[in-house]
Amino acid sequence: MSADPTVTVRPSGPARRGHRAEFRYAIGRVLPFLVIVLATLADLLTSPEERFDRFLIAAPALAAATWSALGTVLIGSLAMVVTALLTVRDANPYHTVVAGQAVLALVVLAAGVSSRVRQRREEELRRISAVAEAAQSAVLRPPPARLGTVGLRLLYEASDEGADVGGDFYKALKVPGAVRIVVGDVQGKGLPAVEAASVLLGSFREAAYTAPDLPALARRLETSMARYAERAPEPEGADRFATVLLAEIPDDRPVIRLLSCGHPAPLVQRGRTVSAVELSAPSVPVHLPVTVDAAFTVEEVPFGAGDRLLMVTDGVTETRDGGGAFYPLEQRLRDWAGEPADLIPGLLREDLERFGAHGLDDDTTALLVVREAVGAPDARTPVRRTAAVRSAGAPC
Numbered sequence: 001m002s003a004d005p006t007v008t009v010r011p012s013g014p015a016r017r018g019h020r021a022e023f024r025y026a027i028g029r030v031l032p033f034l035v036i037v038l039a040t041l042a043d044l045l046t047s048p049e050e051r052f053d054r055f056l057i058a059a060p061a062l063a064a065a066t067w068s069a070l071g072t073v074l075i076g077s078l079a080m081v082v083t084a085l086l087t088v089r090d091a092n093p094y095h096t097v098v099a100g101q102a103v104l105a106l107v108v109l110a111a112g113v114s115s116r117v118r119q120r121r122e123e124e125l126r127r128i129s130a131v132a133e134a135a136q137s138a139v140l141r142p143p144p145a146r147l148g149t150v151g152l153r154l155l156y157e158a159s160d161e162g163a164d165v166g167g168d169f170y171k172a173l174k175v176p177g178a179v180r181i182v183v184g185d186v187q188g189k190g191l192p193a194v195e196a197a198s199v200l201l202g203s204f205r206e207a208a209y210t211a212p213d214l215p216a217l218a219r220r221l222e223t224s225m226a227r228y229a230e231r232a233p234e235p236e237g238a239d240r241f242a243t244v245l246l247a248e249i250p251d252d253r254p255v256i257r258l259l260s261c262g263h264p265a266p267l268v269q270r271g272r273t274v275s276a277v278e279l280s281a282p283s284v285p286v287h288l289p290v291t292v293d294a295a296f297t298v299e300e301v302p303f304g305a306g307d308r309l310l311m312v313t314d315g316v317t318e319t320r321d322g323g324g325a326f327y328p329l330e331q332r333l334r335d336w337a338g339e340p341a342d343l344i345p346g347l348l349r350e351d352l353e354r355f356g357a358h359g360l361d362d363d364t365t366a367l368l369v370v371r372e373a374v375g376a377p378d379a380r381t382p383v384r385r386t387a388a389v390r391s392a393g394a395p396c
Helices: 014-045 052-063 069-089 094-139 190-207 214-230 235-239 329-335 341-355
Strands: 150-157 168-175 178-186 242-250 255-261 267-270 273-276 296-302 308-312 364-371 388-391
Touching: 014 052, 014 069, 052 069, 052 094, 069 094, 150 168, 150 341, 168 190, 168 364, 178 190, 178 308, 178 364, 190 214, 190 242, 214 242, 214 255, 214 296, 242 308, 242 364, 267 329, 273 329, 308 329, 329 341, 341 364
Parallel strands: none
Antiparallel strands: 150 364, 168 178, 178 242, 242 255, 255 296, 267 273, 267 308, 296 388, 308 364
């Protein structure tokens, strides 16, 4: 687990790629010296005609991949000294020694220049990566461990190589009298999906504080996507849609209200009992390019102290094993019912990695919502006591 209890360490994604890169880097640092040692031993243990000292020319070339320009030149100089000693020991002609040293000197010079060019490119890449990480962090920040009476634990995994943000998105906000949450999945991958996700996140951040209920909040998301489609930089943007699950947890009542726009149903855990929430009439996805005249349906589900709700994207529900079987999320959550909430995202990530035929090859999000307490009513927000809310209007 990471230091932040809300977010799992992601060794299957950027962290694991980082560990592999560090291992390869360490091997690369040692390899030039290994070549020098092995070539020297081979030359000493064989007849002079074998000339294993010729392999020493590889040492500076290998050093250029991981060492600085100065380190590369020093390793090359060491190779030159060892080569000279071995050729003298083998009683090679003087012109052979000079020619060998000249060739090796040119290789050392070229390796030093290559190392310097690599260093400059790495520095530029680090600057670009820092800017990219800052931009991605601004789009999608990890949620706090607690908002009001609600605890939050997150697993988030972007599928694109080197990316921290994908087409999945989430946000949890404390608004007067409640906590409002969104989890969604934008159609497609890559930067266009990230851009659409940022549009929906920005809309949610603004509307969550002012929308009177979840249907009004869903309509705001639909409006934002429609405006985005009008100015989308790529042709597919006009038809891009997203599945969305909205949740509202009032401070003063042991319930959670849910509105699904084509999104997978969440799982609720009470004690050791786990079941999928029955969404009687989910709406169509946000900005789906079809005309549907339907009402929004808000499901109100009991959600008391100690209860948990797991909101996921299809990166979890559609993970398949080698035989094509879907990931048994409900059974797994039932198996982990006694585990602390902090451990659930990590357990889920590791299990998905083992279960999936190709590991985690899609954007994957799982947000565990824990009801920690039921507080006093907030006088700023009227308490709604309807078991279900239907609001006519455009679909999600």
